Amino acid sequence: MLFLNEKDILKAAAIEDMIAAVEKAYVVYEDNDFQMHARSHFTIQNNSVLFMPCSSDRAAGTKIVTVFPENKDRPVTQGAVVLVDSKNGAVKALLDGTVLTALRTGALGGAAAKFLASDEAKSVGLIGTGYQGLYQIIAVCAVCKIQEIFLFNRSSSKIPHFIRNLKAYIKNIPIHTAETAQDLVQKSDIIITATTSATPVLPEADLYQRKLIIGIGSYMPHMREFPEHLLQNLKQMFIDSHDAVNESGDILIPLQKGWLSEAQFIPFSKVVTQKVKPDFTQTRVFKSTGMALFDLIAAETVYEKAVQVQLGQELDF
Structure with a gap:
């Protein structure tokens, strides 16, 4: 499993790459070539925890994201993204969902x-x-x-x-x-x-x-x-x-x-x-x-680019 932290993700993909990724996601969305359930939403006091699964022909994964609006020393939105290999079901990557969410939402x-x-x-x-x-x-x-x-x-x-x-x-x-x-x-x-x-x-x-x-x-x-x-x-x-x-x-x-x-x-x-x-x-x-489709295609884009330039840390799973 490849672990990609904030620095790895920022090195792997420029904002132009993320904009291209969300445009690709819109095409997949229009073609209805994916599976995605509505996000599960839970609350912790006045804060939010969301689970966002999605799959396409090439990849599958989920994002766990938290939104704590009163955070002062940490980002309001934080999370992690898990990518699953669609060929064998192995967990192939774990990505910092905080920066990935910021990048893909910026790209939107x-x-x-x-x-x-x-x-x-x-x-x-x-x-x-x-x-x-x-x-x-x-x-x-x-x-x-x-x-x-x-x-x-x-x-x-x-x-x-x-x-x-x-x-x-x-x-x-x-x-x-x-x-x-x-x-x-x-x-x-x-x-x-x-x-x-x-x-x-x-x-x-x-x-x-x-x-x-x-x-x-x-x-x-x-x-x-x-x-x-x-x-x-x-x-x-x-x-x-x-x-x-x-x-x-x-x-x-x-x-x-x-x-x-x-x-x-x-x-x-x-x-x-x-x-x-x-x-x-x-x-x-x-x-x-x-939506989870944006996260999935953004994560897959970052993963592919990181592999090409040998970024990230391999972890035993």
């Missing part, structure tokens, strides 16, 4: 920007400067010609550390701290929300026309990042899987209140496979809750 935002951002998009704003937000910015900058970055966090003390980490990856792009979420939205062509908030983090204001909003954070029914004004004025919302309709408050609440109908939710796999073309004259919204 990057893929959304690649297909949904207009060619004129030059600025990106991030609300929520945690571990996940770092890879969102890295991925968007990899696919768009970004000239300015804007950051906002309810706890502003976290921003200087975030900027130091970001500058290790992003060179020669000015990074600004927005005074308010409204200030960030006004100045950004692409807006990313990466929080676990139970109340909208975007302002109730007429500020979103022709912009791209990427919602990454809310993954449970009580969590919500999008405001009513944005939702009531949408033509459609792109979602990363059908399961998202049953998982995120950013979808469940608009459905319950009649702000959106089920017909307005479009699987993003149809954009990747060119069955649906986005309307760049409208506000575009992409909502992700993630």
Whole structure:
């Protein structure tokens, strides 16, 4: 069994490799060439533990992921991914699920920007400067010609550390701290929300026309990042899987209140496979809750690249 820690994974796969992996996952999803049950979700007080199994013709595996929103000295989201050899059933790899989740979720935002951002998009704003937000910015900058970055966090003390980490990856792009979420939205062509908030983090204001909003954070029914004004004025919302309709408050609440109908939710796999073309004259919204298929193909991609360059540690199992 090959063990791949954070350093191995970051050496093995660039963010561009992860974006290609999630695009591949969208094609597999559209072709329905996989098996995946709904994630099992358990709670520990106000925290979450999720089990996410999946298999395809080439690989099988599962991710165990925890979400502890109040963590201060550790990432909010942590986990491990186990890969199983589809030929003989052996456990062939154990991967650090914390960094893998961050990379593949960042890649989801990057893929959304690649297909949904207009060619004129030059600025990106991030609300929520945690571990996940770092890879969102890295991925968007990899696919768009970004000239300015804007950051906002309810706890502003976290921003200087975030900027130091970001500058290790992003060179020669000015990074600004927005005074308010409204200030960030006004100045950004692409807006990313990466929080676990139970109340909208975007302002109730007429500020979103022709912009791209990427919602990454809310993954449970009580969590919500999008405001009513944005939702009531949408033509459609792109979602990363059908399961998202049953998982995120950013979808469940608009459905319950009649702000959106089920017909307005479009699987993003149809954009990747060119069955649906986005309307760049409208506000575009992409909502992700993630799914095990992304983890499986991302893990398989990292594993294959690690084997090629001889990264990782072989363990007896």
